[in-house]
Amino acid sequence: MSTFEVRTLGCQMNKHDSERIAGVLLARGMTAAPDGEIADVVVFNTCCVRENADERLYGQVSSLAAVRRERGTIIAVGGCIGQRDGETLLRTLPQVDVVFGTHNLARLPALLDAASESRRPVIEVEDPSDGDFTSELPSRREHAWHAWVPIAVGCNNFCTYCIVPSVRGRERSRGFEDVVGEVRRLVADGVVEVTLLGQNVNSYGRDLYGDPRFAELLRAVAATGVERVRFTTSHPKDLSDETIRAMAETPQVSRHLHLPVQSGSDRILKAMNRRYTQESYLALVERLYRAMPDLALTTDVIVGFPGETEADFEETMRTVEAARFDAAFTFIYSPRAGTPAAQMADQVPREETQPRFDRLVAAVQSSALAKNLPLVGTVQRVLLEGPSKRDERVLMGRTGGNKVVHVPLTEGASARDLAGTLVDVRIDDAQTWFCMGTLIG
Ligand code: SF4
Secondary structure (H helix, E strand, O other), X not given: OOEEEEEEEOOHHHHHHHHHHHHHHHHOOOEEOOOOOOOOEEEEEEOOOOOOHHHHHHHHHHHOHHHHHXXXXXXXXXXXXXXXXXXXXXXXXXXXXEEEOOOOHHHHHHHHHHHHHXXXXXXXXXXXXXXXXXXXXOOOOOOOOEEEEEOEEOOOOOOOOOOHHHHHOXXXXXXXXXXXXHHHHXXXXXXXXXXXXXXXHHHOOHHHHOOOOHHHHHHHHHOOOOOEXXXXXXXXXXXXXXXXXXXXXXXXXXXXXXXXXXXXXXXXXXXXXXXXXXXXXXXXXXXXXXXOOOOEEEEEEEEOOOOXXXXXXXXXXXXXXXXXXXXXXXXXXXXXXXOHHHHOOOOOOHHHHHHHHHHHHHHHHHHHHHHHHHHOOOEEEEEEEEEOOOOOOEEEEEEOOOOEEEEEOOOOOOHHHHOOOEEEEEEXXXXXXXXXXXXXX
């Protein structure tokens, strides 16, 4: 077993866990398999929140069955699906050699060894509420200039559609100094941008210190010398005025907030156990815009939650229009096994949800364009990420508001050399999902 590949099926928390999986395998002496080559070990780091993750896992593992037989490739499955399904996974996917839970990353090399020696399946899934915060594992960052920094794991909210509390456990914060110390080391290592990660960053510290300390953490992280600080995800019921002030007063904190609304109907929000109302959500949005008129606001919306009527959906549309979102992840509700919502009566049929979904997507698109157009003619600070996917001569970067900006390369410049630098860009054109600009200076 000398080479590995990590395939990530999931959210940002999973991307960070994948960097840590790569880190522990590298520390054990393995190397990443070159692109296009089948590795000796393929690790699937999975999510059971996003739609299709199960299907993608089953499809991809099945397609590796022949190489596993011929070359002895070891297949490991971790993350939320590993945690949720445990032994069941070995029955439904007999090609899997190792199943590990969300809190067992550090043990992966030992589990791989055991599976390789015995050629029998190995499983290790701990109760997600047990054990320490496993942040101090080695990590192989995807980009030298960016780092994910977990500040809390787990969640205490129990939204009725969500499996996270049962697969990630109760909320556990990481020590304040531990987080700030890691960011200091990352800055010394050349990191320009950090993204603080937690299922509900706004309640950061409550379990350790009695009160949330997220606003204070934002200011302390910004003071390390890091150029840009992002964070995700925020729960509207826990986003405090103190945090809004910290965002507004700290230039390193990006002017972008992801604030999942999920629905605009109070009746549905209650059934989802979200613990805010349309009125309180929109009042929060107004406070945010008053403090930061240039804030980019993004959200998640679920269409067709059990019992949703046309009238409920109209309230969602009203909320989307009033909140002036820059983007939204939009989902048609699909039941997740093990959640209360999956047992609810009144599941809404597809012929009703699809037209609602189409209307919602159109509303988000027009809101996104309306938020982008005023950027034309302004100068934005853009963090360049590298060549754009379609054209090597065009650079792709992001503004503080997380807007994608494409910038043609100037003569003699190299897209790869410029990756990770912050530059000023004049915005020349704005489309729904990206802007075009020109490098200044
Ligand atoms: S806040 Fe709700 S949706 Fe988010 S992780 Fe917790 S339970 Fe899931």
